[in-house]
Amino acid sequence: MVSSSGPLSRRGILRAGMAATGAAALGSWSGRASAAPVTIRYATGGGIGPNEIETIVFLDYLKQNVLPNYGKAYTLDMTFTRGTPEAATLLASGQADLGTLSSAVFATVMAKNAIPEGITIISDNYQDGYSGYATNSYFVLEDSPIKTIADLKGKKIGINAFGSAVDLVLRVVLKKNGLDPRRDVQIVEIAFPNIGPAIREKRIDCGCLVIPFLPSEVAKGGLRSVFTSGDAFGPASVIFQVGRNNFIKENEAAVRAYLADFVAGQAWFYDPANRTKAIELIADFTKSPKAVLESYFATSRDYYRDPNGCVPASSVQKPIDAMVEEKLIDKRVDAAKYINLGLLPKPCAL
Numbered sequence: 001m002v003s004s005s006g007p008l009s010r011r012g013i014l015r016a017g018m019a020a021t022g023a024a025a026l027g028s029w030s031g032r033a034s035a036a037p038v039t040i041r042y043a044t045g046g047g048i049g050p051n052e053i054e055t056i057v058f059l060d061y062l063k064q065n066v067l068p069n070y071g072k073a074y075t076l077d078m079t080f081t082r083g084t085p086e087a088a089t090l091l092a093s094g095q096a097d098l099g100t101l102s103s104a105v106f107a108t109v110m111a112k113n114a115i116p117e118g119i120t121i122i123s124d125n126y127q128d129g130y131s132g133y134a135t136n137s138y139f140v141l142e143d144s145p146i147k148t149i150a151d152l153k154g155k156k157i158g159i160n161a162f163g164s165a166v167d168l169v170l171r172v173v174l175k176k177n178g179l180d181p182r183r184d185v186q187i188v189e190i191a192f193p194n195i196g197p198a199i200r201e202k203r204i205d206c207g208c209l210v211i212p213f214l215p216s217e218v219a220k221g222g223l224r225s226v227f228t229s230g231d232a233f234g235p236a237s238v239i240f241q242v243g244r245n246n247f248i249k250e251n252e253a254a255v256r257a258y259l260a261d262f263v264a265g266q267a268w269f270y271d272p273a274n275r276t277k278a279i280e281l282i283a284d285f286t287k288s289p290k291a292v293l294e295s296y297f298a299t300s301r302d303y304y305r306d307p308n309g310c311v312p313a314s315s316v317q318k319p320i321d322a323m324v325e326e327k328l329i330d331k332r333v334d335a336a337k338y339i340n341l342g343l344l345p346k347p348c349a350l
Helices: 010-017 023-032 060-065 084-092 103-111 165-176 192-200 213-220 245-250 252-270 272-286 290-296 313-325
Strands: 038-043 074-079 098-102 119-128 137-141 156-159 186-189 206-209 223-228 236-244
Touching (some): 038 084, 084 098, 084 103, 103 236, 156 192, 165 206, 165 313, 192 223, 213 223, 213 290, 245 252
Antiparallel strands (some): 137 223
């Protein structure tokens, strides 16, 4: 069976689109107090907080009470996309300056030169399969006859978007187990919030659940995990923040200020002193039950997030190498050449 959409391509992208504190950044802006703040257009990768933590770091409460640079050095215009392929489209067409990309989309963009000016990885978002922390998982109904990956042959599997991180994991795991993603299964696109209901209503046989939907669906019962992202390539950087090279060059101070606030905002959410307010904000934004959020957010049942926004090149490289091995891209992309962690407020010891 064949998916209804092909892999991400340069032509498709271009056509479709045409403490961790801000002290250092504040200092860099002290001589520009009268300058108008730079508007940063940000494209999310299809998730919402706490999955993509930048979506909660820049909630109004934090803008007003936690983030020292917001409204001074920069402002943020955030576009919520369906997935990282759409974020790549917005970056390629010049409709976004920064954004969240998956390793799969990043590698495809770079291999195909889909963004001629180039992009650079500037910060972590979360790392999946990290020992002792949560991992994205592919679920079936508890009473499903699907017990192993081989049992998925002939079944319908739901992901958020073709070319996304979860799509890559699925294709790699299927191939490792002797299944052809194009012929042996049917892969369909379903928005993350709807994957759990789609499994329960038997519209799909298997689907990928990510935070914040994973703990909510697991709490309801009746589902069983068949495999996880870790089964594809172990611990890896699933999504991270990138910027268009020209924008970074022309607005480096604003990007530094943004990243300083991102790190400070993440630290605020992880501070136990702020937990009650943090859970309240996330529950209101995501419409997730507070009890469910309390059960996992900022604990070992959540994703691993580097406190300083650091992202190891090796953790980005693993999924890229898997793509080359599985012939999903035709040449290797050296992730280390496209990472600049020097824009973060603290040095990264990786």
